[in-house]
Amino acid sequence: MAKTRAIIKRLKAVKNIRKITRTMELIATARFKKAMDRASEAAAYTRKLSEIVADLSQADMTLSHPLLQAHETEKNCVLLILTSNRGLCGGYNSGILKQAVQRIREAKDVDQNLSLEVSGKRGLNFLRFQQYEFERSFSHFEDKPRFDEVDVLASRYIELFVNGKIDRLDVAYMQFDSASRQHPTVETLLPIGKLITESTTETTSTRKVEYEFLPSAGEILQELVPTSFKARLFKCFLDAAVSEQIFRRVAMKAATENASEMVGDLSQLYNRARQSQITSELAEIIGGAAALE
Amino acid sequence: MAQELQLVVVTPETTVLNETVTSLRFPLYDGMIGVLPGRTPLVGRLGYGELTFRTDKEERRFYIDGGFAQIKGATVSLLTDRAIPAEKISVADAENQLNQARAVVAKTDAEAEQKDRDQVRARRMISMSRS
Numbered sequence: 001m002a003k004t005r006a007i008i009k010r011l012k013a014v015k016n017i018r019k020i021t022r023t024m025e026l027i028a029t030a031r032f033k034k035a036m037d038r039a040s041e042a043a044a045y046t047r048k049l050s051e052i053v054a055d056l057s058q059a060d061m062t063l064s065h066p067l068l069q070a071h072e073t074e075k076n077c078v079l080l081i082l083t084s085n086r087g088l089c090g091g092y093n094s095g096i097l098k099q100a101v102q103r104i105r106e107a108k109d110v111d112q113n114l115s116l117e118v119s120g121k122r123g124l125n126f127l128r129f130q131q132y133e134f135e136r137s138f139s140h141f142e143d144k145p146r147f148d149e150v151d152v153l154a155s156r157y158i159e160l161f162v163n164g165k166i167d168r169l170d171v172a173y174m175q176f177d178s179a180s181r182q183h184p185t186v187e188t189l190l191p192i193g194k195l196i197t198e199s200t201t202e203t204t205s206t207r208k209v210e211y212e213f214l215p216s217a218g219e220i221l222q223e224l225v226p227t228s229f230k231a232r233l234f235k236c237f238l239d240a241a242v243s244e245q246i247f248r249r250v251a252m253k254a255a256t257e258n259a260s261e262m263v264g265d266l267s268q269l270y271n272r273a274r275q276s277q278i279t280s281e282l283a284e285i286i287g288g289a290a291a292l293e
Numbered sequence: 294m295a296q297e298l299q300l301v302v303v304t305p306e307t308t309v310l311n312e313t314v315t316s317l318r319f320p321l322y323d324g325m326i327g328v329l330p331g332r333t334p335l336v337g338r339l340g341y342g343e344l345t346f347r348t349d350k351e352e353r354r355f356y357i358d359g360g361f362a363q364i365k366g367a368t369v370s371l372l373t374d375r376a377i378p379a380e381k382i383s384v385a386d387a388e389n390q391l392n393q394a395r396a397v398v399a400k401t402d403a404e405a406e407q408k409d410r411d412q413v414r415a416r417r418m419i420s421m422s423r424s
Contacts, residue, residue, distance in 0.1 A: 038306065038307070041306065041307040041308055042305055042306055042307070044303050044308050045303045045304065045305045045306075045372060048301075048303055048363065048370050048372050049361075049372060051363065051370075052336055052361055052363050052372070055336055055363065056336065146306070147304065147305040147306050147374070148374075148375075151374070209334045209365055209366075210333075210334065211334045211335060211336045212333050212334065212335045212336075213335075213336050213337070214321055214322075214326075214335060214336070214337035214338070215322060215323075215337075215338065217336075219338070220336060220337070220338050220361065223338055223361070224361065227360070227361070227372075230305070231305055234305050
């Protein structure tokens with residue numbers, strides 16, 4: 001008797017959990033779609049921006065900007081780690097943190113001053129637990145990062161970099177390749193290595209247009225470089241948001257499947273237990289009746 | 294010759310506008326520029342202020358906040374940090390910004406420049422929302 005009760009209790013618990021994980025999966029799917037839409041809308045801006053960069057580079061001029069130049073020594077570096085605020089998203093945070101820790105060790109080996117900045121409560125807790133010292137932390141970036149929020153961060157980095165306070169900025173985040181492929185990565189955003197990314201080369205090759213530049217191409221570039229850095233940093237945040245939802249969806253899907261499997265196992269166990277109980281009760285009755293004869 | 298222009302306004306977050314217009318006006322870094330169909334290709338830096346464009350039916354106004362313009366063929370692309378429809382600008386917010394900008398004590402040249410720019414920006418917003 002007691003055994004069947006215990007099994008029923010467990011069965012109910014598993015079913016409840018399955019309901020929850022299933023709902024979370026659906027929510028993550030919906031959020032992923034929204035984040036994906038945002039990311040693809042934002043891609044239009046980056047595309048246009050690189051188009052203009054390509055146009056400018058046609059006007060054969062030397063690209064020089066403080067943000068493009070690597071400093072002579074890499075003494076002071078910043079590592080920005082983008083993690084999620086919530087858990088239950090599989091290997092999302094651990095993947096990023098693993099990369100980040102690798103970068104931290106690397107910096108220690110070559111004797112760099114690496115200051116850590118972390119976004120997301122998960123990363124924050126990890127760093128606290130591991131007793132890494134970090135400079136700043138943010139937890140206001142949810143699954144919909146806004147440009148003006150990122151802008152504040154970006155402007156500060158630009159200022160620090162131009163004034164020579166920092167020599168390098170890395171961002172550890174989950175890069176989004178496609179809906180089925182994301183990988184954790186540490187990307188160097190400052191100094192900006194290349195302004196032109198591969199995707200733009202095809203657009204420029206179509207036809208050369210003679211542009212009128214207002215003001216001169218050089219002056220436009222002065223303004224364009226920081227903007228392009230901001231757009232890149234913003235893209236990191238968007239990528240992170242999209243990837244987080246994908247990871248959560250995958251994790252919750254697996255959890256739901258596991259729960260379903262457990263429900264099957266447990267109900268089989270329950271049926272067996274009930275049957276054996278009935279059998280033993282019957283045996284008792286028959287045995288009792290036989291004893292009376 | 295095409296008699297129409299395709300106006301595309303994009304911000305880092307989204308594409309605000311993608312419309313066919315007959316003419317438009319927007320601020321460049323040093324003053325307003327008017328664009329009609331068939332203009333020479335251009336790449337320019339945007340200023341702060343009012344973007345006005347005319348479609349077949351109506352004339353609409355937006356506030357744009359710096360960025361870049363690219364005119365290529367019949368397409369005008371404006372990349373800007375913010376684009377707000379004129380009717381959605383709040384005077385109170387803009388005045389707040391103006392007061393904040395005025396309260397800043399500028400110590401260096403760069404700060405003074407920034408202060409000037411913030412003030413101009415806020416004033417243009419106010420004047421737009423009133424007109």
